[in-house]
Amino acid sequence: xxxxxxxxxxxxxxxxxxxxxxxxxxxxxxxxxxxxxxxxxxxxxxxxxxxxxxxxxxxxxxxxxxxxxxxxxxxxxxxxxxxxxxxxxxxxxxxxxxxxxxxxxxxxxxxxxxxxxxxxxxxxx
Amino acid sequence: xxxxxxxxxxxxxxxxxxxxxxxxxxxxxxxxxxxxxxxxxxxxxxxxxxxxxxxxxxxxxxxxxxxxxxxxxxxxxxxxxxxxxxxxxxxxxxxxxxxxxxxxxxx
Numbered sequence: 503x504x505x506x507x508x509x510x511x512x513x514x515x516x517x518x519x520x521x522x523x524x525x526x527x528x529x530x531x532x533x534x535x536x537x538x539x540x541x542x543x544x545x546x547x548x549x550x551x552x553x554x555x556x557x558x559x560x561x562x563x564x565x566x567x568x569x570x571x572x573x574x575x576x577x578x579x580x581x582x583x584x585x586x587x588x589x590x591x592x593x594x595x596x597x598x599x600x601x602x603x604x605x606x607x608x609x610x611x612x613x614x615x616x617x618x619x620x621x622x623x624x625x626x627x
Numbered sequence: 628x629x630x631x632x633x634x635x636x637x638x639x640x641x642x643x644x645x646x647x648x649x650x651x652x653x654x655x656x657x658x659x660x661x662x663x664x665x666x667x668x669x670x671x672x673x674x675x676x677x678x679x680x681x682x683x684x685x686x687x688x689x690x691x692x693x694x695x696x697x698x699x700x701x702x703x704x705x706x707x708x709x710x711x712x713x714x715x716x717x718x719x720x721x722x723x724x725x726x727x728x729x730x731x732x733x734x
Contacts, residue, residue, distance in 0.1 A: 549716070597670050
């Protein structure tokens, strides 16, 4: 079964750190870009960061640049998000997702076809 | 960052109705757009990718269209399980950006 399972969420003080993990199973992990999304309580979805299958490229939303680091360990079939210098506005459910990536012969398109169940991060004093 | 504007932000509809949700991009994004459905407490579920391609396993009552700056998601013959929040997501450039969501409620 194709599956993603997040872990590592919790409550942390402002300025603190957390490391989120996403364990993949049922597919060839190294073949896929992987992405982190988040959703603040009662709010919409936000794309946070992604990383290429071999780990050689990554991108971030401006609001987390310099504070969050995405990484992966293909041998362990795991995706990570290191969250540093946390702020109250980082409070959210964090989801990892697989990018199935569709190519129409000319362009590539994101296809977020597998998602984890989410892990809650609460930043509060 | 590209801004994605969805409308309406919410709507009420009955089972069997046809519903149309619109997403407008602040600049041209070719057909680089997906639609996602989210139910309370659950992860999003992919419906449409590349503007008009139906994801495997998604009922054919869902369809997407558009290119450039104007996109639509249509749900024909709304079913009870379709009451949810719907989001568009552009993948034309980074950072990827979502519309603010459209909540489809039961009339």
